[in-house]
Amino acid sequence: MKREKPKYMQIIDAAVIVIAENGYHGSQVAKIAKQAGVADGTIYLYFKNKDDILISVFKEKMGVFIERLREIAHRPISTEEKLYELVKNHYTILQNDHHLAIVTQLELRQTRKPLRTKISDILREYLSLYDYILKEGIENGVLKDSIDIRLLRQAIFGMIDETSTSWVMTGQKHDLVSLTDEVHQLILHGLKK
Amino acid sequence: MKREKPKYMQIIDAAVIVIAENGYHGSQVAKIAKQAGVADGTIYLYFKNKDDILISVFKEKMGVFIERLREIAHRPISTEEKLYELVKNHYTILQNDHHLAIVTQLELRQTRKPLRTKISDILREYLSLYDYILKEGIENGVLKDSIDIRLLRQAIFGMIDETSTSWVMTGQKHDLVSLTDEVHQLILHGLKK
Amino acid sequence: MKREKPKYMQIIDAAVIVIAENGYHGSQVAKIAKQAGVADGTIYLYFKNKDDILISVFKEKMGVFIERLREIAHRPISTEEKLYELVKNHYTILQNDHHLAIVTQLELRQTRKPLRTKISDILREYLSLYDYILKEGIENGVLKDSIDIRLLRQAIFGMIDETSTSWVMTGQKHDLVSLTDEVHQLILHGLKK
Amino acid sequence: MKREKPKYMQIIDAAVIVIAENGYHGSQVAKIAKQAGVADGTIYLYFKNKDDILISVFKEKMGVFIERLREIAHRPISTEEKLYELVKNHYTILQNDHHLAIVTQLELRQTRKPLRTKISDILREYLSLYDYILKEGIENGVLKDSIDIRLLRQAIFGMIDETSTSWVMTGQKHDLVSLTDEVHQLILHGLKK
DNA sequence: CATGAATGAGGATTCATTCAT
C-alpha cells in the first residue's frame, strides 16, 4: 500500500533523522532517499534541490512551534502565564524530538546566504507571536514600555535559544523542560536578587 | 610593509576579510592566500588545514574579548558595573570590526562536529570569565543564588549573542553599543515593569 | 481537432516544433509529450524510444521530399529541367516549414553512431532519385560520363545542403527558393566564366 | 621529464583520439584525462569545461587548414590552380589524420547552440580565405561575376565537405586525395558535358 | 489504449592538499 504516508512527509522525516545523525554535510541525498525508502530521483519530485529539503524541514517543523504558540497567545491568561507557556512549549517540542533538536539548534545554523535568508523568513512568523504577546503585556502595563519591543523579543529568544543549544551540545542529558521555571523567572525579573 | 607582519597574522587577517565577504563556503584556500599575498602552499606552513585557519581566527580574535573582559572582571567595581562593562565590551569589539562581526556571528556557526567542538573549547575560556563575575555577584548577595550559575551565564550570553546576530543580519545599520543600557537593565531586572 | 489526427502524427509534429525550438538536447520526452497533448508514457506506445522519435520525424518528413522528387524524376522533361526542379523542390519544402528546416539542417546532424546509420538509410532513398536523374542525364549524353556518379550526386547534394544550412544558420532571413537559378547554373556549368 | 610536451597540446591530442573512437557523447572527461596521462582535475587548469575542449580541438586543428590555405592563396599561381590546391589541401589533411577526420566531419557537428556558434566563428576564418581566392578569380575574369560570392563559396565548401563526410562515413576506405582532380573539374565546369 | 508517478544510472566539476623545485 503506497497510501500510508504521502512521500513528501516521508522524506521530511527521513531528512530529520539522517541530518541529525550525520550533519547536513554528511547527509547525501542518496542517504536521505534510502532512509525514506524512495529512489534518489523521487526526492526531486517533491523538492527543488537539496537545500530545499532543509528549508522544508524547518518550515514543516516550525509549523508545530507556531501552531501551538498561536493557541497559547490567544488563551485568556495573563502575560506572565503566556510567557511561561511560551518557554515551556519551546522546550517541550525540542525535548520530545531529539533528532529535531539537533537539526534545529545545530544543523540549521547554515551559513550560506540564500539558506540563511529563507530560514529567517520562516522564523519571523514564529517571532511575530512573541511580539504579539509582548505588545499585549506592555499595553496591560505588565511589561516595561521603555524598551524597544524588538529588543525584548531578542532577549527572550536569545535566552531560550542559548539554553536549548547548550542542552543539545551537552548531549541532551538533563531535563530541558524543567528549566522552564527558572528561565521564566529570569525573563521577568532578571538576575538581580 | 608586509615584511614586518609575520605571515601567520597576515593570513589570519586575510581570512577574516575573505570569509566575511564570501562566506566560509565561498572562501577557498586559494582566495585567502591571494588576499594574504602568499602562495597557496604557504598557508600549510602555518596552518594544519583549512579548518585550522578558522579555528585560529576564532582563537586570535576571541583573545581580544577575553583579555579585555579579564581586565574588567578584576576592576574594583560593583557586579552591576562589571556586567555593564561586559556587555559594552562585547558590543564594542564587534562594532569596531564589521568583518569580524560577520565571521563571529554567522560564519563561525559551523556545523561540522570537530569544528564545533574546537570552537566551544575556545569560547569556554571567555565564558568562564562570565562565571567569575557571576559567582562574585552571588557571593556578594547581589545576584540570585537560587538559580544554577550556568543558566545565568547562558541567559546573559544568549541575550548578547542574539542581539549581536540580529544586528549583523540586519546589515549592522544601527548602533550596537548604544543598546548596552537597555540590555544591561534587562539582564538585571528582566522584562517586568 | 486533436481527435481526428492519429496520435502518431500528433507526436511527430509536436517533436518537430519542440526540437526546432529547444534543440534536440533540450527536448525532453516530457516536453514533446506536453506539446503533443499526451502523457509521457503514451509516447512509448508509438515509439520504441527517444531516438525512434527523431528517426520517425526524419522518415515522415523525408517522405515528402522523396514523393515530390519521384514525381519530378518521371516527368517528361529534360535532365537540366529535372535538376532545376530537384533544387527548387528541396528549397521549397524547407522554406515552407521553418521548424522542419532547423530540425533537418541542424538538429538531425546527430553524432551517435546508431542514429547516424538510421538517418543515412532514410536519406539513401532520397539520394537514389538523384542517381536516377543523373544516370538518365549521362545516358542521354547531357552530363559528364567521366566522373563517378556517386561523386556527381555528392557534389549536387553538398551544394544544396550547404546553402540550406547557411540559410538556416543565418536565421532564414533571405529567400531560399530564389537561389534556385544560380545554384542550378553552378551545378551544370561550375564557377568558371 | 615533464618537459616533453606542454600539457595543453597533450590533452588536445588525447581528446581527438578519444572522441574519434568513442564519439563526443562517449568521451567522458576522465577518459580523455587518462588518455592524456593527466589527472581529471588537470584538464580544468587548461580548459574551462568539456565543451571548451572540443572548441579548442577545432581551433587548433583548423589552424593547420588555415595556415596552409593562406600560403596557397598567396602563391603566384592561377585561380584555377589555387582552387585545385585548396581542394587537395583539405583532403590531404583529413586523409593524413583519420581521427581528426572523424572528429571534424562527424563529432563536431554538434547541435547545441553555444557550441555551434563558437565553431562557426572558427570556420569563418578558413572560409574567408576561400573568399579571397574567389574574389581574385572574379577580378581576373576567370570566375563568374554574376553570382554572389557567398554562394560560390558555399558551393565549393559544400562539395568538399559532403565528399569528405561520405568518405568518413564509408570507413575512409578509398583514397580521398585522389578525388581532387574530379572535384576540381566539377567546381570549375559543373556536371554538364 | 492511456496515464504519470516512480525509478536509478551516470558524469562533469570543484577545491583542499601535496611536493618537486
Added chain:
DNA sequence: CATGAATGAATCCTCATTCAT
C-alpha cells in the same frame, strides 16, 4: 622558507523509461 602546478575523491541532479492502475 616559499612556491603553485598537479592531484583525484566525492556528489547532486537529470531524464529516458517502466508499469501499476
